[in-house]
Amino acid sequence: MTPDEKNRLLALIANPPAGSKLAAAKEYGVDLTLIAENLEMTLGERLKRASEAARFFKALQGAARRSRAEK
């Protein structure tokens, strides 16, 4: 993504056109800045991040389960 494209994207998500799905998503509570961040990544980078998140989430679940069992 070029700096110009990034600036256009950031401007769009900061002030989405009224009545657009972007505006509706923002109103719904979607953090559009996270989508913008993801769009800056390549597909491989997105999958890597998703894999890391999945591993972290699974480890967290295991830790929580062990903690509950100890109580």
Next chain:
Amino acid sequence: MNFEQVIAILAGAGVEFVVIGGVAMSAHGLARVTQDLDVCYGRSQENIRRLARTLAPYHPRLRGAPDGLPFSFDEKTIAAGLNFTLITDLGDLDVLGEVAGIGMYPAVFAASQEVEQPAGTKWRVLTLEGLIRSKRAAGRRRDLEVIPELEALRELPPGLEKKE
């Protein structure tokens, strides 16, 4: 689970599949955490054979089933069933013969797009439109919740994605 690795294993073995679900959403740029890989697979006899042989080294078993329950993810089992939620040595993998709101593999294939990674791995992922259709059809709260995000992503200017 290393999603890229599992996708590369399936694609490398020539299995006909389309990535759907949470990983497809992540591929499109959504910020969602998913633990498993969901794929829709072709139901031809040859593809079923490839799928069974490809996953066999990773010991697929039914997720949530009691220990000791006899189960073999082989050609016969796949042909007799349709959707399987599996745990494998690689992680959780859901292999589905049908996707809500879209249909069986040929329809899912038609609603997918090809992507390629630097290593040369080519695979198919459900389009944003396909994801929206499937989420709408599934109709559960957790499916409906993601639709505003998918629709927002569809409105972003084309060509913004960084190429590999």
